Amino acid sequence: MQQKVSIKDIANHVGTSITAVSFVINGKAKEKYISDKLAAKIQKAIDELGYQPNLLARSLRTGKSNIIGFLVDDISKPFFSGLARAIDEKAAVHGYKIIFSSTGNDRERTTEILNIYQERRVDAYVAALAEGLETEIGGLIGGETPVVLFDRYLPGLDADYVLTDNFWSTAAATQHLIDNGFENIAFITIDTRQQQMLDRLRGYSEVIDRSGKKQEVLKIKYQDSEHATQLIKAFLQKHSHLDAVIFAANYLTMDGLKLSRTSDEGLLQSKGVVSFDDFELLEFIRPSITAVEQPIEAIAENIIQLLLKKLAGGATAKTAKPLVINLQAKLNVRQSSKPQNAQT
Amino acid sequence: MQQKVSIKDIANHVGTSITAVSFVINGKAKEKYISDKLAAKIQKAIDELGYQPNLLARSLRTGKSNIIGFLVDDISKPFFSGLARAIDEKAAVHGYKIIFSSTGNDRERTTEILNIYQERRVDAYVAALAEGLETEIGGLIGGETPVVLFDRYLPGLDADYVLTDNFWSTAAATQHLIDNGFENIAFITIDTRQQQMLDRLRGYSEVIDRSGKKQEVLKIKYQDSEHATQLIKAFLQKHSHLDAVIFAANYLTMDGLKLSRTSDEGLLQSKGVVSFDDFELLEFIRPSITAVEQPIEAIAENIIQLLLKKLAGGATAKTAKPLVINLQAKLNVRQSSKPQNAQT
DNA sequence: TTTATTTGCGTAAACGTTTAAGTTATTCGA
DNA sequence: TCGAATAACTTAAACGTTTACGCAAATAAA
Structure with missing residues (x-):
């Protein structure tokens, strides 16, 4: 019942064109010479009718899904799930949503997942892959869609990395x-x-x-x-x-x-x-x-920043040489000095 | 370079209509009276050109995103991330993808996330919510989109639940x-x-x-x-x-x-x-x-089954009274009998 | 042979957006 | 006073699908 109000509904309700509505939705009212009066009326209708943009339609039109594919061995491992949370929150700030999958280190499963990601038209990939899966992800690296790898460095792959030092x-x-x-x-x-x-x-x-x-x-x-x-x-x-x-x-x-x-x-x-x-x-x-x-937070932050940079600067970023970011870990000292027969 | 082959490209390549192509893609060749010969040619072109359906477009057309929204306190908690993995894998079998978010038990964040889920037109919600967030999720429960709650029972909410007994x-x-x-x-x-x-x-x-x-x-x-x-x-x-x-x-x-x-x-x-x-x-x-x-696996399985049932049987399922599934947990006995001053 | 069905395929609309390219009315500089 | 610029909108195409229709040829029924 609530789900279905579209731009067209707003336009009809106000008695204007869908173009005008689209402009104010996207904050281009001034830029596109929509009068304050019309803009206000449209905004009012948007609020009253509870309009929610259909991101599927928008994505289809713009060619950007605002989805990032995240690929690891096993999302239930604490390191990965912690990172997943951090990355998800940071990505949300920029309007991106993450989709996760676990490869289980299986080659077939991996290509399958990558296939699904492509069908869903993800805007970028973030992955930590074991050796042996170089070729599967390797095919993506030169392509249109940015790829950032983390956690493990694969010597054969000339990609962007975010690593712990x-x-x-x-x-x-x-x-x-x-x-x-x-x-x-x-x-x-x-x-x-x-x-x-x-x-x-x-x-x-x-x-x-x-x-x-x-x-x-x-x-x-x-x-x-x-x-x-x-x-x-x-x-x-x-x-x-x-x-x-x-x-x-x-x-x-x-x-x-x-x-x-x-x-x-x-x-x-x-x-x-x-x-x-x-x-x-x-x-x-x-x-x-x-x-x-x-340093989970730092890793997440660096991944997102790197990704945003690559997403923004299309061609320029593509010609740039791959970046390897090494982040310093933290030593959690729980017991340090050595008594007679000690622990640390 | 690889990304952009569409149905239309296939149709042009074969010299037929996009309708015919769509039918064979969806396995309706027989049903829709496409001759074996044409079907074979189309299939060949699909393979050769490396066609991948654009799920965004399909979703827009069909009104089904094949995405399920998953909402918990904190996805990095072992119970939740374990469940996330299990559910993700089971959902994948049926063509669904999960998107996750962590509410951090924050009311505002929760409504924000639900809003994003609606904009992305998720087909269903799976959530474990703390008390105090009843109203936010409550608004969804009567609606078009199925909701299944788990882990915690909220007395005020007459919804479908999958719980540990x-x-x-x-x-x-x-x-x-x-x-x-x-x-x-x-x-x-x-x-x-x-x-x-x-x-x-x-x-x-x-x-x-x-x-x-x-x-x-x-x-x-x-x-x-x-x-x-x-x-x-x-x-x-x-x-x-x-x-x-x-x-x-x-x-x-x-x-x-x-x-x-x-x-x-x-x-x-x-x-x-x-x-x-x-x-x-x-x-x-x-x-x-x-x-x-x-029983993580059992919880995941029951959630998915319940969801699929609700997704399939539109109106019938909506009138049915909410289901509460109670699953028995397992007792992991690590040391059982009581010595003098014992442990179990 | 004529008519009715079945078979095989194509046309075009629709999903909800964004946006390039108009169109009209207003303002303005000389 | 008039053409040009500017302001305020609208029309319509396009993104890649699915699918209701329509239409012709081949086959079956009468």
Whole structure:
């Protein structure tokens, strides 16, 4: 009943043309020489009849859907859903709406989603994709529609990125442990070619080397959680001289923490621990764990700004060389100094 | 370059009318008497030219956007983002896309979002709203566009609901504690008129009464986390005979767990604990905590089914009386029997 | 053979906008 | 006083679909 009042209805009600109505709706009354009197009457009708523009029609006409497609592994992961919220709110300010999808790291699903996005005529893409999906998103990158990638850098893809500075953040975390008196610091990561993991490892390596200490790295060929926990356990048992551990990803931290549920709880209990990626759990866990927190708000803000710039400056932006923005993470220190057998 | 091939292009390429093309696109070739030969030629052109329908145009014409508006407090809450993912995937199967927004429990923001949804001509609404926003969503309920509410029941609103059976679930949890030998079971909730909290309390009360035991209830006037933790602490100290506690909401469980970070860790350590709402943290926390897990998949499935039914059967569905679906939650038992000074 | 159906396809209107290109009436400079 | 500029509107096309009609040819019925 309320849904259906259109520009034409307004025009008829006032006794004018739809053009005039359109102009005042779009705030072009002055510019287009609509008299104040007519403009006022139209505005009155708009309010009284409760007119709401049909964005579908507008989009069809203007060729801009004002929709941004957002694509990640799994939208229910805290990092992604947090970012989704931030981005959604910032986009709303500029009249854009976000649509989300989870690829589940599946190739077919990904092309399917991208297809749907194209059919819905999204104005831009925002995506964090795993390696192996380069070609699917790659096809979009030269095209009409702007693309901004985040979270993970894909070496093959010459695109615009908004990233956490993994090298810097890990270096800072490592330095933090050193500053607090830890001597033998291990780094637990996965065996991969993912750029962000390599950067994290490099951050650790360089700081350790510069300090004259010895690197102690465990690279896990990741199969499943159980398996990883076992490898971590063996590693820690073998290197009993370690007094601190850095986990290079949140799931590794979790796998490590699972040791505390078994009889092996001493293994981590007595050490300084730093987790890459902060999560709620860490506020509660004992021993308390320092964490590298991704700057979600900043990431969201940079993505939106980059996008707006690309959306605004059509051709100019297209010829510009891709931008890689590296944002510094925050180190959430939960316990810093090293008592006898300490934690951080 | 790829973006712009339309029905008309196909028609010109084949040398036929756009009508014919439209028919084969929509699989109405047979029905509309398009010869197999023409249909094949058209199909060939569609594939070769890489035609993608413009869903905006289609929506404008058909009056169906195939978009569902989803509205919650905060999409980054695990329960909501998990549900979002589940619902998104199920909706995709039926050609629907979800758009999400977070109200932040703000009245103005809520009306704003609903306005945007109307402008985008969503086909249906899915929402979980806090009390106080009844009127904003209430205006939609009689209207053209189907509405399904979930998670929280608003007594004033005669709408379709998909809910977790709070009464049943809490009763089951309480019974579980009794069955495992706990004698003095407390219930910690907030002082509110929220229906779901009242139902949970009722579930506890009835089972306790029936068992002949004594009710021990703490109703917190919730201000902030710190304050709640203090009240919980005082309560537990005062009633030292308690051997089990049920927290009526996940944030209460968290506030309770914060006791473990202070010197008062003994207070919960020695007791059986059940949390309403499960969350990742609980898998790691010690003492381990049994939890009531909301059936996310089932909720998503029921929402979609209900929606599809309402979308299909226009007028018939509108006259039907509102449906309230109550889904049973799952009790995730992490430690059940009561040793001397036990946990559950 | 004539008439009625079925088959196969095209014309054109409509969905609700935006906007280029008119049209008329008014003001104005010289 | 008159053409030109300006002010105030309107007409109509276009965006890419779907779909009610219309029309002719082929087939079936009479």
